[in-house]
Amino acid sequence: MPQTRPDRKLGPGHDEFWAWCSKGELRLQRCKSCGGLSWPVIDACEHCGSTELEWEQMSGLGKVVSWCTFEHDYYRGVLPIPYDTIMVELAEGPIFISNPSGFGREDITFEMPVKLAFVDCVDSAGQFSLPVFAKA
Amino acid sequence: MSYMTHFDVPTPDPALSRKAAIVGLGETDFHLDYQAARAKPDGYEAPTSESLAIKAFERALADSGLRREDIDGLGVNFLYGGPSSEEMAKTLGLTPRYTPERGGGICAGPLPVAATAIAEGKCDTIALIFSVATRSIGRTFGGNKMDDGPSSYYYHHPWGWSSQAAHWALIWTHYQQVYGAKEEDLAAVAVQLRQNAMRNPNAVMQSELTVEKYLASRYVVRPLHLFDLCLVNDGAVCLIVRRTDLAKGMAHAPVEIGGWGRASVTRNKMHTLVRERMRTQYQESGRQMLEMAGIGLGDVQHFEGYDASTIHLIDHLEGHGFVEPGQGLEFFKSGKAAIGGTLPVNTGGGILSGSYMHGWSHVAEIVRQLRHEAGPRQVKDVEVSMFSLAQTDQVHPVLFMRGAK
Numbered sequence: 001m002p003q004t005r006p007d008r009k010l011g012p013g014h015d016e017f018w019a020w021c022s023k024g025e026l027r028l029q030r031c032k033s034c035g036g037l038s039w040p041v042i043d044a045c046e047h048c049g050s051t052e053l054e055w056e057q058m059s060g061l062g063k064v065v066s067w068c069t070f071e072h073d074y075y076r077g078v079l080p081i082p083y084d085t086i087m088v089e090l091a092e093g094p095i096f097i098s099n100p101s102g103f104g105r106e107d108i109t110f111e112m113p114v115k116l117a118f119v120d121c122v123d124s125a126g127q128f129s130l131p132v133f134a135k136a
Numbered sequence: 137m138s139y140m141t142h143f144d145v146p147t148p149d150p151a152l153s154r155k156a157a158i159v160g161l162g163e164t165d166f167h168l169d170y171q172a173a174r175a176k177p178d179g180y181e182a183p184t185s186e187s188l189a190i191k192a193f194e195r196a197l198a199d200s201g202l203r204r205e206d207i208d209g210l211g212v213n214f215l216y217g218g219p220s221s222e223e224m225a226k227t228l229g230l231t232p233r234y235t236p237e238r239g240g241g242i243c244a245g246p247l248p249v250a251a252t253a254i255a256e257g258k259c260d261t262i263a264l265i266f267s268v269a270t271r272s273i274g275r276t277f278g279g280n281k282m283d284d285g286p287s288s289y290y291y292h293h294p295w296g297w298s299s300q301a302a303h304w305a306l307i308w309t310h311y312q313q314v315y316g317a318k319e320e321d322l323a324a325v326a327v328q329l330r331q332n333a334m335r336n337p338n339a340v341m342q343s344e345l346t347v348e349k350y351l352a353s354r355y356v357v358r359p360l361h362l363f364d365l366c367l368v369n370d371g372a373v374c375l376i377v378r379r380t381d382l383a384k385g386m387a388h389a390p391v392e393i394g395g396w397g398r399a400s401v402t403r404n405k406m407h408t409l410v411r412e413r414m415r416t417q418y419q420e421s422g423r424q425m426l427e428m429a430g431i432g433l434g435d436v437q438h439f440e441g442y443d444a445s446t447i448h449l450i451d452h453l454e455g456h457g458f459v460e461p462g463q464g465l466e467f468f469k470s471g472k473a474a475i476g477g478t479l480p481v482n483t484g485g486g487i488l489s490g491s492y493m494h495g496w497s498h499v500a501e502i503v504r505q506l507r508h509e510a511g512p513r514q515v516k517d518v519e520v521s522m523f524s525l526a527q528t529d530q531v532h533p534v535l536f537m538r539g540a541k
Contacts, residue, residue: 068305
């Protein structure tokens with residue numbers, strides 16, 4: 001059974017990100033002009049403003065640089081509280097907010113290495129693969 | 137939500153320093169209104185942003201001693217909707233010749249806008265009104281209803297990550313790891329601000345807070361406790377700003393706008409916010425402000441920082457350079473941030489314990505302090521106060537100086 005999740009932001013660009021996820025790939029936008037990576041999805045490069053962007057596959061490796069646990073039910077029961085979130089610094093540089101997979105708050109140490117995983121989820125727009133991170 | 141960008145803040149210019157001064161202050165009854173909103177006695181009617189705005193304006197006008205016809209500018213800031221400037225002018229019986237299109241909903245942006253307009257001759261005396269019925273309209277600060285503002289406010293819903301609180305929570309976890317701080321260390325900030333609020337009869341929170349009570353309080357986004365996060369309450373603030381040369385001989389000492397700065401984060405936002413704690417933006421905007429005013433950071437005698445969270449207030453103090461990175465909590469624990477300390481901070485209780493007026497109540501507190509009318513929480517002989525607004529991707533400090541009466 002896929003996990004029910006709060007709605008994704010969808011539309012041009014966003015749909016492409018999630019389409020790559022459904023193929024098991026984490027791809028972010030790299031600027032063809034300045035070479036900078038941006039996340040979340042953008043229309044124009046956040047570094048130089050260029051609209052010449054390409055989807056580049058990430059290695060899926062990173063480290064946990066911060067984390068927090070939601071005890072307040074902001075999503076009105078969609079996600080059972082408490083639940084953990086992690087701030088992953090990808091090997092390529094960008095920060096990716098995600099969830100831990102197979103570990104929790106008590107297991108986290110600062111800058112511990114993690115690797116990409118996907119979990120089957122569903123929101124009001126349908127099923128999708130959510131990028132999360134497991135211990136490396 | 138009217139979200140302010142740095143483009144709303146005019147360029148800092150030494151020629152504009154001390155050319156405009158706050159001469160009138162009006163606030164609504166934050167404490168009493170909060171009590172009433174909680175108790176909802178028979179016949180209780182929730183305030184509207186308009187009713188609050190009228191009350192704050194009338195009080196500011198009376199406080200200034202000015203006549204209604206002296207007001208030739210009007211800026212209204214209804215963060216969550218309300219009447220237009222034109223409608224409000226009619227309601228208040230004003231005929232302004234200048235109404236800024238949008239000075240930004242959150243303070244401090246509207247003050248530089250007003251000071252610049254006055255210097256350009258667009259008006260001589262402007263009433264700036266900020267009003268929100270945040271509690272009464274049931275405004276929430278996380279979850280799927282967050283769908284505007286910076287992308288970090290809404291993009292991470294599928295991972296269950298949203299809310300302003302979550303930004304501060306990541307900062308606090310990271311800070312603990314980098315500097316070896318403990319959860320109870322942050323309590324010192326909440327406890328100090330509550331003590332300040334208890335010397336402010338209009339502060340929403342009046343009961344004592346202890347470290348034990350702090351640690352026993354529920355987590356909202358762990359590691360942040362309830363008392364690490366700002367209040368949600370209704371209210372309005374009105375500031376009347378006047379050309380400095382017209383501000384002499386009035387009821388109170390004028391509070392002159394000495395300088396301002398602005399810097400924003402345009403890329404790598406979460407890295408800049410959490411890993412670097414916007415140090416570059418604090419330093420750059422602070423430098424602009426001090427250059428405009430022609431003074432040094434050491435001349436600041438009283439500091440008000442936008443305390444959306446306890447840890448965010450630490451970001452301000454360390455970012456602007458009042459203390460070294462990693463020393464901010466000790467600054468509170470040792471009493472240096474207390475009234476009577478080396479740099480009194482958020483003397484009216486801030487938005488953590490005072491009133492959630494999005495920066496306007498911080499400036500109101502500066503007005504009282506620089507007038508030397510802050511009663512039991514007065515910072516002795518204060519002449520220079522600094523306010524620093526910072527959100528998750530921008531910093532706007534404003535410097536204020538006590539002018540000759």
